[in-house]
Amino acid sequence: MIRTEFLSKSFGKLNVLKDISTEIKKGEVVAIIGPSGCGKSTFLRCLNLLETPTRGRIYIDGQDITAPNVDIKDVRQNIGMVFQHFNLFPHMTVLENLTYAPLKVKKVPKAQAQQRAMDLLHRVGLEEKAEVYPSRLSGGQKQRVAIARSLAMEPQVMLFDEPTSALDPEMVKEVLDVMKALAQTQITMAIVTHEMGFAREVADRIIFLDNGNIAEDAPPEVFFSNPKSERACQFLEKVL
């Protein structure tokens, strides 16, 4: 589904990602963890080209999206992204947030877009909030709406960039529950997170990034109980 080859990203002289080559298979749920500044958010943001890689290639469904003739807008329709700070459109109601891109980008008929939006709101448990503006929602509700908004485009891949980091502790669970339910479906998920318990429970694979390199790539049961790299051991000692 997603394959990167020697993916590198530098900001000036700072090399944030160094030759990352990995693959995320269709339907796989991958948690990307690591100390802050290790490049995990940058890696995720390269996958839909919100950051332009300095070097290397990214293949989505076999298509090289770093090729010059690719219209990235078409690729992005197929890759949903959930942000740390939700980024809901404040001047639109919840329903309008969910129907905007399907209507304007995919040209879905209005009735159909609204029906799908209501179904998704039902799935994240926020049907009754369809007509309110985002400012009336709690952080957890906002993030659930943001997840529903991404899903409204019916993407095959979902990218989560620290989706619970900006939430009050008591709201983390409601968002993680939605993500857990989503992981049961066939959608491909890449999740940058600090929630180790969640990563252990939900992910099929853990990618541990350190200093722009993949320091460890293993199933959660192996990674959490028997990490190979010294850096991962140190990291787990601190967070667990």
Place this chain on the structure above:
Amino acid sequence: MELSPVNWTAGIINAFGVEPALPLLGQAAPTGFSLDFSQIAPNIPFILQGVWVTLGFTLVSAAIGFTWGTILSIFKISKFKPLRWFADFYTSVFRGTPLILQLAIIYFSTPQLIGYSIPAFQAGVITFSLNSAAYSSETIRGGIMAVDKGQREAAMSMGVAYPLMMWDIILPQAFKNILPALVNESIALLKDSSLVSTVGALDLMRRGQIVAAEKFIYFEPLLIVGLVYYIMVMTFTMLSRRLERRMRKSD
């Protein structure tokens, strides 16, 4: 109500209080602080008709000016450098020279340059539009920059094209934030539109001057003109407050 050059000049001078009134045609002008509207009462409707002229200038110029200003502001944040240079240079020219000079150049030079004797209304609208675009483009650019960059990323991540993203996501939020500044700009425009009196457009200001020069009574007609400007600005302020409240409903 046309005027001979002689008493028109006198009217201008006296309207600005440079010299005391000269009773050229033998009428005795009353002095002192008594207000007497009875003599100009028949002319008041003539003055008030200027409201539509002034409003026309302001609304048309604001509409064109803000549209052009928005386009310039998008030039200013463009990745394509020549567009940025153009917009910055444009702004510097219109902010760096007096408005009355711009008006004079457009009104008096157009016939010379392209042989078209431009009507005062057109010259005024063109000048005020071009000028207010220069000012508002800076305000709008600031408003766009102040919209959280996460909004852009969210739109981009769903495959929304740049023009659509600007129009539907960024500009509505930008305009909401800069509404008070744009109201300020419009009020300045409404008052500055009185400059068209210098090229002979029959706006509120010029009508007051005409009546004053005709009757040799200066304070009363100009007082009426001032009052009308004030009421227009107050009405406008009130309407914009209401609009602002309506736009805040999503907060």
